[in-house]
Amino acid sequence: MSKVKSRGILVNQIGYAAHHVKGLLLTGTEPTFHIYNEMTEELVYSGEAEGPVQDDDSGSVVFQGDFTELQTPGRYYAVASGMERSASFIIEEKPYEELQQGLLKAFYYFRCGTELEEEFAGPWGHAACHTEPGVIYDQASQKLDGNGGWHDAGDYGKYVVPGAKAVADLLLAFELYPAAFTAALPLPESDRIMPDVLHECKVELEWLFKMQNQESGGSYHKLTTRSFPDLHVMPEEDEGELVFSPISATATACHTAVMALAARLYQPYDATFAIECLRSSLNSYRWLDNHPQAPGFTNPEGITTGEYGDDQDVDERFWAAAELYRTTGDEMYHKQLRKLAEEEFSKTELGWADMGGYGTFSYLLNGEGGSDPQVYALLKQQVLAEADRLLKVASHNGYQIAMEEQDYIWGSNMVLLNRAMFVLLACELEPDLRYIELADSHLHYLLGRNVLDVCYVTGFGDRPILYPHHRPSAADAVIEPVPGLVSGGPNRHLNDECLKEQVSGQPAAACFIDHEASYAGNEVTIYWNSPAVFVTAGMNR
Ligand code: G3I
Ligand code: 9MR
Ligand code: ZN
Known part of the structure; x- marks a missing residue:
């Protein structure tokens, strides 16, 4: 089971297409964010996020930060005051x-x-x-x-x-x-x-x-x-x-x-x-x-x-x-x-x-x-x-x-x-x-870019799903799960015991636990x- 606290600064952990809209989310109280080039540690972008927006489905208040202007291919991370640095992400013509x-x-x-x-x-x-x-x-x-x-x-x-x-x-x-x-x-x-x-x-x-x-x-x-x-x-x-x-x-x-x-x-x-x-x-x-x-x-x-x-x-x-x-x-x-x-x-x-x-x-x-x-x-x-x-x-x-x-x-x-x-x-x-x-x-x-700061695909992103309800992944001798699998995701009806035990009372988009017993999530x-x-x-x- 993996239960890691969100970094509060949420990005697509793979990356963004150079010529598309790019956005991150801040779940703290400050709208200011900065983006650094991971290789050179150079500050490449600073912005003020819009908001706050109350999001009931996830039970969070978010500021929406836009950095569409940043188009130079590379690997980056974002920071905001009082938060851990974000996952690193790429900007590429075709990041996926x-x-x-x-x-x-x-x-x-x-x-x-x-x-x-x-x-x-x-x-x-x-x-x-x-x-x-x-x-x-x-x-x-x-x-x-x-x-x-x-x-x-x-x-x-x-x-x-x-x-x-x-x-x-x-x-x-x-x-x-x-x-x-x-x-x-x-x-x-x-x-x-x-x-x-x-x-x-x-x-x-x-x-x-x-x-x-x-x-x-x-x-x-x-x-x-x-x-x-x-x-x-x-x-x-x-x-x-x-x-x-x-x-x-x-x-x-x-x-x-x-x-x-x-x-x-x-x-x-x-x-x-x-x-x-x-x-x-x-x-x-x-x-x-x-x-x-x-x-x-x-x-x-x-x-x-x-x-x-x-x-x-x-x-x-x-x-x-x-x-x-x-x-x-x-x-x-x-x-x-x-x-x-x-x-x-x-x-x-x-x-x-x-x-x-x-x-x-x-x-x-x-x-x-x-x-x-x-x-x-x-x-x-x-x-x-x-x-x-x-x-x-x-x-x-x-x-x-x-x-x-x-x-x-x-x-x-x-x-x-x-x-x-x-x-x-x-x-x-x-x-x-x-x-x-x-x-x-x-x-x-x-x-x-979700309230749990998790990448719902095994083997991808810096916080991927580690314990899918997948028999070969659970039964084999390999620590990492089979890669490239999309997890079912949050389920507010909590249709398994594991969800009921672990996340009862959570808002809909947070009704999820990265646990191999959770077949309904x-x-x-x-x-x-x-x-x-x-x-x-x-x-x-
Ligand atoms: O859509 C309704 C919604 O309107 C309603 O408010 C809500 C309240 O219960 O239920 C929603 O329906 C759910 C339905 O999935 C939606 O597709 C049911 O609750 C839920 O029980 C049902 O789950 C299905 C599940 O099997 C149980 O039958 C999943 O869709 C389906 O993907 C899943 O499939 C299983 C196979 O049976 C066996 N293999 C694994 C596979 C994935 O878990
Ligand atoms: O592992 C099963 C999963 O593939 C199904 O989606 C799920 C619901 O039909 O059921 C799982 O099997 C569980 C069973 O329903 C109840 N006992 C525990 C099983 C999981 O090991
Ligand atoms: Zn078979």
């Missing part, structure tokens, strides 16, 4: 390049069913895990191969819905910002022909093929042991029987969507694989068509791993129709999309439960030609209204992020990163510098990493 690589490399560390070799995993390697075939729930005589893919999180389950969100974020990042994906990671598959992000996503997509029942086209909701193993168990030691949970509509619709998206993106690099993806998507759509009404998934008796329950599947179906229309141009899917668009659900969310935003952006990014002008205009208007709402929320927030008290839930850092991703996507429709600055501001919070997941890859790639383009 290494971070983006680390966040993407994390997916390699999440790989299941294959040995992680020292050459690629460094000290965090381990033997192949979960290689045994699984049984189909309620059909104990039937075994299926479910090898491969990524572990979901700090546990070793593999779940279709969050897996699809993670792949979608990575593929969208590559689609919009290909220039940010030219460097090799490297991975065992690196070939300098197909970008590594596509190699990595292929690992999960090939696993998704195995989650599909070929006869009906439907996708099993998840493949997990019956219950979670102990925290100090390495993946290869987790030998409980693997069970395919029943097929669900949300998993199937996510499968349809992400396979159609993949078919488009792999086409130039691996046409055979692209065709397989499209075939799988069409088969999956057949299940949706045959099951217009399906109950939401709940854990069947005897299975207590993550549920990812969601009784609304219209948003996932909307996303599926949008991707199939975009990939095939077939009017049948367009018709379906127009019909679903009339239903009542969020058209802007990018979470694992509410996925309407993916459908919306797929449709809008396809362009106006070929669209229904009315649907196009309506969806675009909803996107811009939400983006402007987020700008407004951030303008009232002491930490300059579009977060409100009720947003500090389990995985609040996903809420934060999804919003950054959202405004970057909005920017593709309506270029606006304020959207980019807002996304950047969200990274500043994630990387240290300090776990890591593939779908908290994926929007972080999207946002850093957006900044690195």
